[in-house]
Amino acid sequence: MSKQEFRVEHDLLGEKAVPREAYYGVHTLRAKENFEISGTTVSAFPNLVIALAAVKQAAAEANADLGLLDKSLRNAIVSACIEVREGRLHDQFVVDVIQGGAGTSTNMNANEVICNRALELMGHERGEYGYLHPNEHVNLAQSTNDVYPTALRIATFFAIEHLLEAMSHLRDVFDQKSREFAGLLKLGRTQLQDAVPMTLGQEFSTYAVMLEEDMLRLREASDLIREINLGATAIGTGITAHPEYARRALEALNRITGIELSTAPNLIEATQDCGAFVQISGVLKRIAVKLSKTCNDLRLLSSGPRAGFGEINLPPMQAGSSIMPGKVNPVIPEVVNQVAFEVFGNDLTVTFAAEGGQLQLNAFEPIIASALFRSFKHLTAACNTLADKCVKGITANADRLRETMERSIALATALNPYIGYKNATAVAAEAHAEGTTIREVVLRRRLMTEAQLEEALQPEALIAPRVYGSLVNLADAPATGEERGIATAKS
Structure with missing residues (x-):
């Protein structure tokens, strides 16, 4: 660039040439x-940029109300903040999200961008800080140590709302599938072994219920991040701020954001504590754990198409192999699994960063922000992707479900109330050894009549509690295969 393409700015280290077109300083x-750490700038997290602008706007309004900021300066700052909140100038938030200095660089990035845009609105050039200054005016009565945590909490609240929307969408899609599959009887499994019957609808309803439970936990956790430390300034004593500043800034911030925030009762404690972020991160990990488990199930249930479970079909999204023709992989559940693995790691990062604080400040909130917002962003995208590109298109293989049900020895469990556990065990063993069905063994051994067996194995009797009568009279029934074997051995 030529000399005319720069402006010279000063800080405590001396002069530096700043690109003339830049709003930052x-x-x-x-x-x-x-x-130059992650290559991911603050602009990658719009919620954080919007939250920073909201804090700066609230501060300007409060300081002007207290007579500490000229009305013309207040109006210019507020106008610039509104533009940032509406999505303008986000590309000017250029510092790496992972940074030293407890977030000071992010705070100054906001101060300088807002200041320079406000200067333009006042008819001045960028960098003409004699008219409006990033520290003296935009950062008036503030410190990074109350601005950054407050903005982080507001951004987290916005991120929670977006994630809840995505989770609600995925829950509704699973719920719709559960109703669609309500009449399809299938075999349940425990420890990957045949268990007892259920419906495919019941299986899919559990995924909707898990999401609903986690949505409740996320809403509960969101209450913790409504408490802010704005007005604490450097360490919580409120030095350089007017006694009424915290209250008035809170009122303005609530109006600007639409969130019911509150000022922490002990600002010194609130300035150093990151417990709320640990709690939020733990809930995100819980969501990720259950999403990943759900995707594990979908991959198992759709495995095959010839040599696996093959009970459901996932919509084919792309060719699955560069060498095996016709192979289609469960790529959508797989990508959600990987998002979950990332969230697990992010939670550990948040844990270490929160623990690493010392005395009156935690210097590691930037890595907390990076980890949290990546988890939020990717979980939100994962929920929408799973809903729209996988679950919506799932179909059931009714013939396969029926076949596994009819041939399963697990049906013997349903006969416990009729023929007793011992006899049901013997029937299961004989059916398994002979490769035949439970139904065939029971009828051949005359343990139950065909009518009794039909009654016992009707679908509604297999998938819900019911009232049973006494055991079938077995006094005259012939010995089971197991009992005959024992008798022969003894003889």
Whole structure:
């Protein structure tokens, strides 16, 4: 660039040439050069940028109400903040989300972008800080140590709302499938072994219920992040802020964001504590665990198509192999599994970062922000992707379900109330040894009549509790295969 394409700005380290078209300034530029870490800038997390602008707007309104900020400066700052909140200038938030300094670089990035846009609105050039200054005016009565945590909490609240929408969508799709599959009897499994009958609808309803439970846990956790420390300034004592500033800034922030926030009762404690983020991250891990388990099930149930379970069909999304013709893989559940694995790791990162705080401040909130917002972003996308590109298109293989049901020795469990556990065990063993069905063995051994067997094995009797009568009279029934074997051995 030519000399005319730069402006010179000053900080405590000296002069630095800043690109003339940039809305950020010298502090941001140094941070941009210092923290070439992840390649992911703050702009990648729009909720955080919007939250920062909301905090700056609330601060300007509160300071103006208290007579500490000229009305013309207040109006310019507020107008610039509104533009940022509406999505403008996000590309100017250029510092790496992972940074040293407890978030100071992010706070200064916001101060400088808002200041320079406000200067333009006032008719001045970017960098003409004699009229409006990033620290003196935009950051008035603030510190990174109350701005950054407050913005992080507001951004987390927005992220929770977006994730809840995606989870609700996925829950509704699973619920719709559960109703569609309500009449399809199938075999349940425990420890990957044949268990007892259920319907495919019941199986899919559990996935909807798990999501609903986790949505409740997420809403509960969101209450923790409504408590903010704005007004604490450096360590919680409120130094440099007006006694009424915290209250007035809170009122403005609630109006601006539409969130019912509250000021922490002890600002010194609130400035150093990251427990709310640990709680939120734990809930995200819980969601990821159950989403991954659900996807494991979908992969098993659709395995095959000839040599696996083959009970359901996932919609084919792409060719599955560069060498095996015709192979189609469960790529959507697989990508959701991988998102879950990432969330598990992010939770551990949040745990270490929260524990690493010292004395009156936790310097590691930037990595907490990075980990949390990646978890939120990817979980939200994963829920929508799983719903729209997988679950909606799932179909059932009714013939396969019927075949496994009829041939399963697990049906013997349903006969316990009629012929007793001992006899049912012997029937199951004989059917398995001979490769025949439970029905055939019971009728051949005359343990039950055909009518009794039909009554016992009707679908509604297999999938829900019911009232049973006394055991069938077995006094005259011939010995079972197991009992005959024992008798022969003894003789």
